[in-house]
Amino acid sequence: MLIHSLETFLFRQRPLVILAFAFFTAVLGFQASNIHLDASFNKNIPLQHEYMQTYVQYSEEFGGANTVYISVCDKEGDIFNPEFFEALKGVHDQLFFIPGINRTLVNSLYSPSTRFIEVVEDGFAGGPVIPADFQADKQGLATVKQNVEKAGIVGRSVSDDYSCAMVSSQLLEKNPDTGESLDSIALANELEKQIREKFEDENISIHIIGFAKMIGDVATGAKDVVVFFAIAIAITSLMVWIFCRSLLLTVLPIVCSFMAVVWQLGMLNTLGFGLDPMSILVPFLVFAIGVSHGVQMINSIGKRVHEGMTAREASCASFVKLLIPGGIALLSDTVGFLTLLNIDIGIIRELAITASVGVAIIILTNLFLLPVLASYIDFDKQFKAQPEGTHDHIWRAMSSFTKPKVAYSILAVTALLYVFGYVKSQDMKIGDMQAGAPALHADSRYNQDTFLITDRYAISTDILKVIVETKESGCTYHSVMNQIDQFQWRLENVEGVQSAVSLSSVAKVVNTGFNEGNLKWRSLPRNTNSLVQSTARIETSTGLLNRDCSVMPIILFLEDHKAETIERIVNEVKAARDELQNDEVTFRLASGSAGVMAATNEAVSAAQVPMLWYVYGAVVVLCLLSFRSVKATVAVVLPLFVVSTLAQALMTYLEIGLTVSTMPVIALGVGIGVDYGIYILSTMVESLRNGSSLRTSYFNALKERGSAVLFTGLTLAIGVSTWVFSALKFQVDMGILLTFMFLVNMLGAIIVLPALASILWRDNNKES
Incomplete structure (x- = not known):
């Protein structure tokens, strides 16, 4: 029988078995020492989902969801002072040079694309909100304040109460300096060092949010997991000692279980995986499972020694008796974890591999090695067995x-x-x-920064973009723009949508300007030439259209990203799409941070x-x-x-x-x-x-x-x-x-x- 053959080999070759385990522990221990925290935005999203196909297709043109927002705030409550604008320019320039930032999409009051347009006697006038010759004196600050109000960016680039201004940018998938995938944790550390530490003082506060910053904060908190791991080992050791009342027998299952963790981390590094902050708890679970099976083995060996067997005989008998139930239990764990590979989200698949590798290794360390080591122990001296029948009642x-x-x-x-x-x-x-x-x-x-930004700005950082696909130069056709306008109006009135913007809504505002600012003209021109006139000045850098005007996103700013809010809005988007979509216009979900969350939730x-x-x-x-x-x-x-x-x-x-x-x-x-x-x-x-x-x-x-x-x-x-x-x-x-x-x-x-x-x-x- 296979089990008895294994038993014979293991216990006849005990020194060789122990030496082999020691060798692999040393090798994998070295590998484990080189493992690093690894976090990536794309690992957290289902890339094969319908929404994410849209997201990936248009991320270069309209930005993805991996965005960093930096709100620079004046603690006195008014940004229009020289010190604030010096800090704002410093943050804008510093963010521009941090590796991993998409420099073409850095946006703030200092961006050339942040412009104002006003209706004057001769037609339109406009320019950058902050002129090229800007001086932070009384006159210059007054001019900027007027331009901010003319640009209609209060609530977006400037907070509603004029206490803060926003600097934002999209992140690249690759670090341009190294060519490797962007290290979100390293980027978060750079934001702290290069932005917060440099520019925050007694008058200026810096508030940073975005996926990379969140992961960085999670990674910082995850370092405390090591402390909890040590506490868990201490508690487990104490409980094992209470159970068997022997220091040596306490150390044995603890060491074998810890060895499984070392092997697990070494194997992951060998396979090319890092340890994601979101799955950093898995090694503890592997350790806990190992202790569970180790205690079963020690308990079984101790009972057989108490019945009169030698340590070696008891270890052999326990190995034979527990290999099947213990092995089946651990295989069940392993296969159960591997079923998570079916979920098309990178972080869950990594967790599945991490957990299954660790549990599979326990079969070797706690069902094979532990009884071999136990066979050398004098259980008569070490195992303080309770008198027979102590717990029978x-x-x-x-x-x-x-x-x-x-x-x-x-x-x-x-x-x-x-x-x-x-x-x-x-x-x-x-x-x-x-x-x-x-x-x-x-x-x-991080969450306090999120709450401040959400409270002080009129727009939310929870953004859902519906991508509108149409024919080339679609923005010059009233039928196309009207479909977009109807779609936007319908969604603006859904509970949970804070506001919405699209090329259609902006074109109506521009059309008003061409008609002396009369609000009665805030509508879409039916004439093609007038419609061209209303959209011609809107640049692709606004994110509202592509180069040939064949793709135009509708951007929804949500009140929050709670599950019920996203579900309600996505359902309304689908209903509106089924009603309004035709051969001329296609509405596709989804991009933006809320679009990613919607895909993940689904x-x-x-x-x-x-x-x-x-x-x-x-x-x-x-x-x-x-x-x-x-x-x-x-x-x-x-x-x-x-x-x-x-x-x-x-x-x-x-x-x-x-x-x-x-x-x-x-x-x-x-x-x-x-x-x-x-x-x-x-x-x-x-x-x-x-x-x-x-x-x-x-x-x-x-x-x-x-x-x-x-x-x-x-x-x-x-x-x-x-x-x-x-x-x-x-x-x-x-x-x-x-x-x-x-x-x-x-x-x-x-x-x-x-x-x-x-x-x-x-x-x-x-x-x-």
Whole structure:
């Protein structure tokens, strides 16, 4: 038999096995030391989604969603003073020279493209808002103030209360200095050093937002994860020591689990991956899973030594006994994580690879290496086993869960909880539930900057662009421009849309100017020559048209990027598109930051149910292969399904939306939760096949595995519960969800599983 062949090889060649693991640990440890944080905007979006195809196609002409906004504010409340304009020019010029900034799209009051037009007696007059000969004296500042008001940029380039002015730009995908993909974290650090540190003082405040800056702040907060990792190791070590009361046996599973993390990071670096700030928590989960299986192995070896075996005999027996259930549990975890590869979002796919590689390595470190190392330990001195039967009264009381009357009560309560969870889970939102960056706390510097910009400017940084495609010179045809105008008007009146702008709306304003500023003429000219006159002065740099006027975006400024807001507006866009689109005009979703969020939300929504099917499908197949029993498979999987549903209900209750960062938690929770059930049921099934009654079989399973299952459930829950103190909001959310899933999955394995067994193995339950 393969298992016995492996056993013979491992324990006959123990020094060679240990030497091999030491060699690979040294090599992969060196590789792990070179791993770096890696964040990219494109990894966070579903590039194959319909909206993102539009986004990519037109990102060069109309800009993408990877934008940086810098609001320069005067603390006294009025920007029209020499000191402020010196700071504003400094920020504009400094941003221009930061690598990764698209210099052609740097926009502020100092940009030549920021112009004003006014109606004068002889027609139109205009020019740059800040003249080339500008001097920051009383007369020059008064002129700029007049030009700002004439340009109609109050609320966009200048805040509503004249306390701030905006500098913004799109980011490039490649760093022009290196030719490599733009390092968002490095760019965020440059913004801090070159902009905030240089220009913020007692009179001037700097407020910076954008994806790159958000990722930089997340990366800064992610450094604290190392502290939480150390706390988790300390807590886990203490709990393991309490469990086995031996320093050496405490170190053994900790070292093997830590080795798995080192191998994982080394493998990732070898494969060319970095560690994204959004998946930096995965190594802790790998460590936690490793400790869970390591404790099972130590517990099994200790019990066999207590029964009279030598350390080597006990290690061999435990290896043979636990390789199948432990291996199946870890394979279930691995395959479950790999199902996340089905989701077309780069960061989730990287997380899937990171988690699955780590869990697969645990099979080697904790199921192969650990028993080999344990075979050298004098368990008689190290393992302070409890006297036989110490906890029998607890296990005997818990074995009553298999009694039909008790089992029916447990299943009735479970059914009620499932119904409640299912109903509540239907209200779970896809996407962000809070304003600002959901990965960070509301009181973080980034979110405070976001709230200030949103409050002081009339436009939002949450932008949805609908791309209008038409024939060449389409802006000279009244029928085309009228379709755009109707579309814009309809969307301007949707709840959640703050304002909107398009070439059509600007052309109406220009037409008013050609007619002495009379508001009665704020309409689209029907005459082609008049329409040409109204659009000719509008440059492509405004982002409202391309060179041949065949593509014209409608730009919607949203009140926020909450899931319900984006969903409502996107649905209205689709409805308007179905009604107004014709052979002449095509309306395409979407670009802008809100367009990216809409695509991401739809991708997450579409992948949610298939992901669960794949995860549970993998677990079902592996359980069938392991137990060769439908009944055993149902007993393991059904409690997991109930807990997953309750976890979704908890997300609804806590207002945690299903996002790129929270979606993998469900798969992670199922993958880790299956371990409890497999370990308990493997011993139960073996006892049942030997002719024992169901209650006796469950009692034997608890006696053999109960302490370790309870211990690992509590230890894992305590470890992740410390995340509630994290500086990262998404880590807090993941900590709450994982704590819930670790604890409730453990309770499901020791309470619901035996109750189900009472029904499924009715014939074996007669004496109960």
